[in-house]
Amino acid sequence: MQPSGANKGFFQPPPILPNQFYDDVSFRRCFNLFLPFSVITEVEAEVAALGRDVLSDEVFGWITDAERNKPYIKGSGRDAFGRLQGELVTGEGWRELQKFGLSRGFVATGYDTPYGAFSRPLQYLRLHLWEASSANVTCPSAMQDGAAALLRRHLASRRLSETERIVFDDAYRRLISRDPSVAWTSGQWMTERTGGSDVSQTETIALYQPEDAEGALASREGKIPLGPWSVHGFKWFSSATDSNMTILLARTSKDRLSTFLAPMRRHDPKAKTMTGHPKSDGTRLNGVWIQRLKNKLGTQSLPTAELVLEDMRGWMIGEEGRGINEISTILTITRIHNAVTACGYVGRGLGIARAYARRREVGAGRGARMKLTESTLHMRTLANLTAEYHGLMLMSNYCGYMLGLSEHEATPPTSALAALTPPAQYIDPLLRIIVPLAKAYVCKAAVPLLYSCMESLGGVGYLVNEEQEYLNVARLYRDCCVLPIWEGTTDVLCTDMIRALKHPKTGKQSLNALETFIKSSSSFNDEDVVKRYGWDPVGKWTALRTYIDERDQAALVGEGREILWDVAEIIISLLLFVDAATDQNDAVKEIFRRFIDDKFSKEKRMRDTPAEELQKDLAIVYGVEEAEAVAREIVPKL
Known part of the structure; x- marks a missing residue:
């Protein structure tokens, strides 16, 4: 035995964080579900390269600089003689991250790509990879995106004067530019x-x-x-x-x-410049x-x-x-950005947790050691987190898909998307419902999920790991806490949804849009899951709609959270069902089954043997193929 010291003894090998384009199973499934094959073949290499680039040492260095060198007002807003100035100073890291985001076209992808309705799903999938590395420059990006969408709509009209058209067109071109020297x-x-x-x-x-x-x-x-x-x-x-x-x-x-x-x-x-000369x-x-x-x-x-x-x-x-009507275009965009940001943070947190579990060894009793991937309890925890995250991913990316359909006409390229696509007259009414619903549900769920990712690293997860910024789950958790508040708190969004459902002119259309989506998606692939899992989304919705129809708006507002959560869970269950039915992936089917057990079933499910349960959990966390390789080493020990 030798004593440990500051520079000797055991040192935990640092986890290796893979490119999330390949490592994040939920991301890959959304990538394949919401994009047609023709688009995938064109963009896959670029998006994979983006997944690598957002994990570069240079980007993490910018994050550390942006966090250390926080913005400030020069001279507390006044010059040496008391005159008002109000000059804002931001750090180099913040400015470089802003340039990176603009040059990579995280906003522009939704406007300057040739993919029509699928430009939006592609945009938000790319944004998902960037969010956790952006140090919040995506907040201005969200409003940049919303402003561009608003100006594009007005530039398509004939009501602008010649001068207004020049002004709006100049701003719009800057908002969608990929040149940081031009972009706004x-x-x-x-x-x-x-x-x-x-x-x-x-x-x-x-x-x-x-x-x-x-x-x-x-x-x-x-x-x-x-x-x-x-x-x-x-x-x-x-x-x-x-x-x-x-x-x-x-x-x-x-x-x-x-x-x-x-x-x-x-x-x-x-x-003038600071020294009194003409300003260039x-x-x-x-x-x-x-x-x-x-x-x-x-x-x-x-x-x-x-x-x-x-x-x-x-x-x-x-x-x-008509200010509220105009600003609502921006709110739709920024609320989708909030949901995508929440998923991006959780996705990174889970990526770090997966990487850590591969490297960390813990006591297994009687002096034995085991990796966290061998711990049935730890892997059950990560599997449950991953399963919930997958539902949130499907919900937020479905919003992006629906936004694309509201902006461009498109024929669903797959039977799965056809089942998830309402008739044209219901696209906007459904979008009005699912955007506030997704923003409320996804952002609220992301906070405890990210906390659990932080907890899964033990004490090191609670540290502000700026010396190894890629491990800084604490920063992500701290930043994630604002997402249920920005762009409408949970209660505000629940109230918005109730107003939309009970609107005297458009409420029934919104209810019909939801009902059409529920019936269409629940019949996908004709698999008799109702008998197998006791899952009846149409029946649950029918009862809920009757409840909504029979009560006035004032009576429903107090139950806004319960109603929003019920609708959200019906929608997520359908998205999980369609996703699982596309290729009969065992891990995704298990995620769907667990969601139904948790949200719809009153009976506790029967467990398989510890080895079989561990293999299922590994498949959910790491994907079926990698889980099989891990299980070959672990299962004989159980």
Whole structure:
């Protein structure tokens, strides 16, 4: 026996984190389910390379820098003589991650690729690989995506003036650019002190003053007019404070809540450098300054601020008084991004947990040692986490698929997608329901799942492992906690769903869309799972719909969470069923069976032998082929 010391004795071999494109079985199944074979053959190599690149030492170095060198306001917002400046400073790591995200086209993929309706599933699958390595630059990306979708819709109309078309087209081209020197990110400013997601009491005012905007340009080179509206007010939260433009809500003089586009900077030929010389870019902030940056539990690399608006020049988007209708386009996009982010974090956490289990040895009694992959309890835990994650993956990626169908006409390329695709008249009504539902359900479930991933590493999981950033599950957990709050809390989203289902004009259409989806997907492949598993999604939905139909909106709001959870679990069970039936994969069938046992069955299932149960768990965690190789070594010991 020799004593251990700081530099001698046992050292845990570090886990090797594989490329999640290959290692994450749920990712691969979603990749194959929601993309047609023709698209897969074209993009597979590029997406696999992306999975490798987001795990590079360079990217993890940028993350560490972004976390250490947090954003700040130079001089607390004023110069040495007390004049207001409000200059935001971000770290090099943050800026490099932003450039990486823009150059890799995480937003652009949804717009500049030739895949039509399948551009969106491809976009969100690529984004999934990036989320956990992005240090939150995907928050501005989400609003950039939403702003691009809104402007694209308006550019397709004939209601724009010639000047508006020039302004909107310039912003749109920048929002979907892959050139970091040209590309713009965007903010989305709704929240005020009067209420979080409740914008009915908005105190920001927009005044129509076109004469004051003559000669005012967004940039010297682009010659883009700033806009005829002058915006004054205060925004309580802005999570993309370093963005190049923003979409915001404000009231007009007619007290009509409307949506506006405003660039963050404006051309100023009098702008000076710090030393008093003419500024080369000739710009200054466009009537906005930062009161303070928020001090948050997580997402600390992301500059979130309170903003004062004083004569911020901008353009109205759409009709006066239809602000909520316009901003809802962005909310749909950002809520899908939230669900994708949640899955991206959990996917990385599980990837680290799988890698750790392969390397970590623990006591097996009487002096024996075993790897965590040999522990029936540890593998049961990871299998249960993986099974829940798989359902969340299917739900979030289904939202991306439905969004693509709402933007482009497409014929489902496989029988599985045909079963999951409602008739054209039901696509938008179903999207209105499943997006808030998925955002609420997926983001809420992700937090305890990621905590369990952190716990699976023991004490090292609780550490902020910046010296080996790829192991920093604690950072992911801390950042994940905001996802059930951003873009509508769980209660807000439950209320939104109830309103949609009980809307006097469109409620029945939404209910019919859900019912059509449930009936179509439950009949896929004609497998008699009802008798085998006691699973009756149509029956459960029929009873739930009757309950909803018989009660008014006020009576249902208090039960919003129970109703949303019931609908979500019906949908996830159907997605799991269709996925399992596509190739009869034993591990995926086992995930489906366990979900039904947990959510639908009242009887406790019978267990097989420990060796058989371990093999099932290994197949769920690592995939069937790798599990068989592991099991050949383990099972004889049991």
